[in-house]
Amino acid sequence: MTGTSKITRYAIVYSVLSAATFVSIFPFYWMIVGATNTSAEIVKGKTSFGGNLLANIERLLEQVDLGRVFLNSAGLAVAGTLLTLLVSSLAGYGFEMFRSRIRERIFALLLLLLSVPFAALMVPLFIMVSSAGLANTFVAVVLPSIASIFIIFYFRQATKAFPGELRDAARIDGLREWQIFLHVYMPAMRSTYAAATIIVFMMSWNNFLWPLIVLQTPEHKTITLVISALTSAYTPDFGVILVATILATLPTLVLFFVLQRQFVAGMLGSVK
Amino acid sequence: MRSKIAHGEQINGWLFVMPALALLGIFLVYPILWSLWISLQVGKGSNLHFGGFANILRLFGDKVFLHALTNTCVFFVVQVPIMILLALVFAVMLNDAKLWGRGIFRTAIFLPCVTSLVAYSALFRSMFESDGVVNNGLMALHLIAEPIQWLTDPFWAKVMIILAITWRWTGYNMIFYLAALQNIDQSIYEAARIDGIPARARFFRLTIPLLKPVILFTSIISTIGTLQLFDEVNNITQGGPGDATLTLSLYIYNLTFQFMPSFGYSATVSYVIVVLVAILSFLQFLIARDKK
Numbered sequence: 001m002t003g004t005s006k007i008t009r010y011a012i013v014y015s016v017l018s019a020a021t022f023v024s025i026f027p028f029y030w031m032i033v034g035a036t037n038t039s040a041e042i043v044k045g046k047t048s049f050g051g052n053l054l055a056n057i058e059r060l061l062e063q064v065d066l067g068r069v070f071l072n073s074a075g076l077a078v079a080g081t082l083l084t085l086l087v088s089s090l091a092g093y094g095f096e097m098f099r100s101r102i103r104e105r106i107f108a109l110l111l112l113l114l115s116v117p118f119a120a121l122m123v124p125l126f127i128m129v130s131s132a133g134l135a136n137t138f139v140a141v142v143l144p145s146i147a148s149i150f151i152i153f154y155f156r157q158a159t160k161a162f163p164g165e166l167r168d169a170a171r172i173d174g175l176r177e178w179q180i181f182l183h184v185y186m187p188a189m190r191s192t193y194a195a196a197t198i199i200v201f202m203m204s205w206n207n208f209l210w211p212l213i214v215l216q217t218p219e220h221k222t223i224t225l226v227i228s229a230l231t232s233a234y235t236p237d238f239g240v241i242l243v244a245t246i247l248a249t250l251p252t253l254v255l256f257f258v259l260q261r262q263f264v265a266g267m268l269g270s271v272k
Numbered sequence: 273m274r275s276k277i278a279h280g281e282q283i284n285g286w287l288f289v290m291p292a293l294a295l296l297g298i299f300l301v302y303p304i305l306w307s308l309w310i311s312l313q314v315g316k317g318s319n320l321h322f323g324g325f326a327n328i329l330r331l332f333g334d335k336v337f338l339h340a341l342t343n344t345c346v347f348f349v350v351q352v353p354i355m356i357l358l359a360l361v362f363a364v365m366l367n368d369a370k371l372w373g374r375g376i377f378r379t380a381i382f383l384p385c386v387t388s389l390v391a392y393s394a395l396f397r398s399m400f401e402s403d404g405v406v407n408n409g410l411m412a413l414h415l416i417a418e419p420i421q422w423l424t425d426p427f428w429a430k431v432m433i434i435l436a437i438t439w440r441w442t443g444y445n446m447i448f449y450l451a452a453l454q455n456i457d458q459s460i461y462e463a464a465r466i467d468g469i470p471a472r473a474r475f476f477r478l479t480i481p482l483l484k485p486v487i488l489f490t491s492i493i494s495t496i497g498t499l500q501l502f503d504e505v506n507n508i509t510q511g512g513p514g515d516a517t518l519t520l521s522l523y524i525y526n527l528t529f530q531f532m533p534s535f536g537y538s539a540t541v542s543y544v545i546v547v548l549v550a551i552l553s554f555l556q557f558l559i560a561r562d563k564k
Contacts, residue, residue: 016362017365021376024273024384024538025383031395043398043403044401045404047405098284099285103286113304115550117521117542117546119520120303120546121299121307123524123539124304124310124541128306141561146295147293147294177288179396205388206388208390213529224390224391228394231394231397231507238398241394242395242398245391245392246391248388260379
């Protein structure tokens with residue numbers, strides 16, 4: 001390749017990547033700048049910082065019980081993540097370590113059910129939850145997501161790399177199967193759990209449609225439900241909305257920067 | 273003795289998978305079968321009676337449903353190829369180890385993936401006002417002469433949704449291609465370079481064929497995702513203007529929770545998505561088998 005064409009090629013590469021970076025980052029900048037401006041200024045496209053941040057926060061606090069909302073979102077995400085990891089990793093381990101023909105068939109059936117869209121479930125799930133008296137409860141939000149075929153599959157795949165000798169040695173030492181799972185398997189699979197934690201936490205923190213259906217009263221609202229309600233107002237107050245958007249994005253953003261490698265591993269693994 | 277051990281293995285096997293299977297039975301298998309049964313019922317609220325295929329026939333005469341189906345198909349037919357192509361281009365560019373600032377570009381393009389669908393929808397809603405920042409930017413660049421009516425024009429509202437989804441998911445797909453590119457043996461490229469094959473030909477005749485399985489995989493995953501599109505249209509346009517951005521999932525939601533509920537009919541509409549997803553998953557299965 002000649003020198004000039006190499007320069008042209010790099011010029012193209014850098015312009016394309018810089019444009020992509022600008023487009024990817026700009027909305028984040030806009031979110032922060034917008035949170036300091038009034039709604040009228042945001043609608044007019046003002047791109048510089050203003051002095052309205054405190055007023056926006058104040059109005060958000062007037063409209064919603066922010067502490068409550070955050071606690072709801074965090075509680076649902078933490079409880080959902082712990083239960084999903086426990087139940088789904090148990091199953092992934094069980095399917096891989098104890099083979100039987102019936103369970104292999106069941107596993108194959110689960111993989112078929114993997115692609116059932118939530119839209120097909122929401123009507124019957126809503127009726128079930130209502131008739132069980134669980135409408136407008138956090139239990140109803142968490143329960144249907146605990147056994148996740150995605151995560152079961154993810155753990156089964158990861159378990160293939162778990163050395164059988166470790167289990168055999170533990171058996172000779174007289175450990176029971178559940179003790180082996182708890183004291184040998186779980187510590188050995190730390191990185192798998194880390195990646196799965198991120199992906200499940202993201203899913204529950206950002207969950208929208210099912211909580212929208214189940215949770216009705218203000219004291220049950222999560223941060224995504226609050227943002228949605230603010231946005232669907234006849235004249236949305238964008239200053240307030242963007243403050244709420246920052247609050248909703250911050251936890252996952254921090255998670256991403258702290259655990260970047262596991263984050264990407266989780267993304268890649270969760271759909272493989 | 274041996275049979276006793278085998279027996280114990282069997283019991284342990286069931287104990288480990290049982291909690292998950294019980295939950296999946298209650299919250300997945302049962303609702304699917306129930307929804308199939310409800311889809312044969314007609315009537316409003318809890319006043320349901322058996323209607324056979326009446327709901328399926330109703331689909332064909334339901335203009336709003338046909339509108340939602342067309343919109344959903346427009347979204348994935350237009351959006352998925354654009355996004356896949358962009359993600360591929362970025363991934364190939366970033367796969368160059370000598371590229372300065374590689375990590376920064378990669379992180380920046382991936383960053384939209386950490387936002388929640390509702391949060392970024394609200395964010396995009398605030399950018400697309402008629403005097404808003406997007407129109408100002410496009411006008412400053414002389415790309416448009418007058419403001420685009422993103423929120424009130426049926427055509428531009430669809431474009432806005434497509435732009436939003438592309439922003440959120442391109443980096444996600446790019447990560448898959450980067451991972452796949454790193455698994456390609458670099459000596460193939462060395463050999464091609466020594467043979468004097470130009471960069472463009474290397475991209476189309478080496479990279480694309482080698483990445484074909486990942487490209488097909490991500491296309492199908494993205495298409496399935498687009499078929500279920502809800503959060504964005506619900507929070508950016510509420511399906512409007514008119515029904516210009518109404519999707520199947522949003523229509524099901526409206527049928528069930530906004531209007532006087534007709535559970536049977538909304539279950540029927542949901543089965544349209546099931547059938548479309550099933551066809552796509554079957555295609556994916558065929559391709560995966562083909563690969564082996």
